Amino acid sequence: MKSKPVRIKDNVEVHNTIISKIRDYINLRNLRSGDKLPSERVLSEQFKVSRRIVVEVIEKLEFYGLVNSVPHSGTFIADIGHIALNGIIEDIITLEKKDFLSLVETRLMLEAKSVYLAATRRTEVDLKNIELAFNRYKTKILSGGDALQEDLLFHLAIVKASKNSSIHDLMLQITPKIISVFEKTRVSNEEGFIFEINKHEAILQAIRDKNPEEAVKKMEFHFELLIEFCNDF
Numbered sequence: 001m002k003s004k005p006v007r008i009k010d011n012v013e014v015h016n017t018i019i020s021k022i023r024d025y026i027n028l029r030n031l032r033s034g035d036k037l038p039s040e041r042v043l044s045e046q047f048k049v050s051r052r053i054v055v056e057v058i059e060k061l062e063f064y065g066l067v068n069s070v071p072h073s074g075t076f077i078a079d080i081g082h083i084a085l086n087g088i089i090e091d092i093i094t095l096e097k098k099d100f101l102s103l104v105e106t107r108l109m110l111e112a113k114s115v116y117l118a119a120t121r122r123t124e125v126d127l128k129n130i131e132l133a134f135n136r137y138k139t140k141i142l143s144g145g146d147a148l149q150e151d152l153l154f155h156l157a158i159v160k161a162s163k164n165s166s167i168h169d170l171m172l173q174i175t176p177k178i179i180s181v182f183e184k185t186r187v188s189n190e191e192g193f194i195f196e197i198n199k200h201e202a203i204l205q206a207i208r209d210k211n212p213e214e215a216v217k218k219m220e221f222h223f224e225l226l227i228e229f230c231n232d233f
């Protein structure tokens with residue numbers, strides 16, 4: 001029996017609160033590009049949240065290019081203007097429900113179309129790129145790491161194989177906004193890891209077999225949790 005992935009939907013509000021506090025900290029101290037933020041331990045104590053929450057927030061800010069984490073050195077504000085930094089943070093924490101649902105519906109349509117086209121049009125080079133992205137995702141998730149970036153690159157490799165540049169451009173625009181609300185699924189044990197890997201591998205196999213109908217079916221199964229999340233949002 002498969003292990004159901006654990007969603008961290010409840011952390012969204014907490015994350016946004018901490019992001020707002022980090023923004024206020026930066027503004028109050030008039031920090032600029034290259035300035036260092038307090039350590040994760042100090043921030044967790046200051047904001048009265050777990051260190052894990054702070055780590056997740058820093059990862060999100062880094063994903064959006066707002067900070068740079070340097071091993072053994074700390075977290076530094078990225079080379080981005082003060083106005084831009086505040087604007088992006090505001091976008092992250094104020095994404096409205098109706099906008100989010102529209103984005104998800106759009107992504108689901110784009111993913112279904114792109115995987116159909118990829119299974120129809122993919123070349124051997126495309127297939128190798130998708131396989132490479134899948135193997136990187138598999139390695140990362142089996143290590144217990146956050147495979148957020150690897151998962152996104154897997155989907156983008158499929159989009160590229162579709163040979164539709166418009167779908168690719170749209171995916172680049174909407175996917176990070178969806179991720180800012182839907183915090184990504186978490187699995188709690190090895191059985192859960194394998195379940196997630198198998199869903200990705202089934203998509204890959206359908207593309208490998210040049211079976212567009214099966215590819216769409218497997219992609220829809222892959223997004224069942226996201227659809228469930230939307231229904232409860």
